[in-house]
Amino acid sequence: MIRRMLDILVCPFDKESKLELFVIGSNAPPKDEEKIKRDLGQKSSDGHQQNKICQKIDDMESISDHHDYEEEKKNKIDAYSDDLFADAELDVVIEEGILFCNRCLRFFPIVEEIPIILPDEIRDKNRDLELLKKWSDSLPDKVVKKALPWHL
Numbered sequence: 615m616i617r618r619m620l621d622i623l624v625c626p627f628d629k630e631s632k633l634e635l636f637v638i639g640s641n642a643p644p645k646d647e648e649k650i651k652r653d654l655g656q657k658s659s660d661g662h663q664q665n666k667i668c669q670k671i672d673d674m675e676s677i678s679d680h681h682d683y684e685e686e687k688k689n690k691i692d693a694y695s696d697d698l699f700a701d702a703e704l705d706v707v708i709e710e711g712i713l714f715c716n717r718c719l720r721f722f723p724i725v726e727e728i729p730i731i732l733p734d735e736i737r738d739k740n741r742d743l744e745l746l747k748k749w750s751d752s753l754p755d756k757v758v759k760k761a762l763p764w765h766l
């Protein structure tokens with residue numbers, strides 16, 4: 615599951631609550647901002663990245679010649695770097711984890727990149743309990759000991 619899916623996923627039971635994500639395994643990029651910037655610069659087939667770069671260059675050229683030029687330039691570059699880093703974080707693929715609704719207390723496993731969001735009556739209880747046992751050290755108590763439709 616791509617992390618950016620969290621923006622559109624809601625609890626299927628109450629149809630409005632955002633789901634909280636607990637990541638067990640992912641292909642998260644290294645925390646090396648320079649590498650992320652290089653990688654993102656190469657992912658510009660849709661033109662979106664190129665547009666962001668052009669926008670930032672235009673912003674840089676609009677800075678007037680005054681004593682704050684270098685500081686303002688640095689601030690704009692820092693802000694752009696933050697945007698690139700945030701974009702990279704949203705493209706992380708979650709390989710294993712749990713989606714959790716804080717309103718109805720239901721959990722939904724993510725297995726082999728697929729969020730398994732099913733009604734209680736057709737969920738595989740044994741598989742869900744096995745995953746909870748396997749991941750119990752990496753999950754908060756509200757998921758392991760209190761979640762629905764079952765818990766440890």
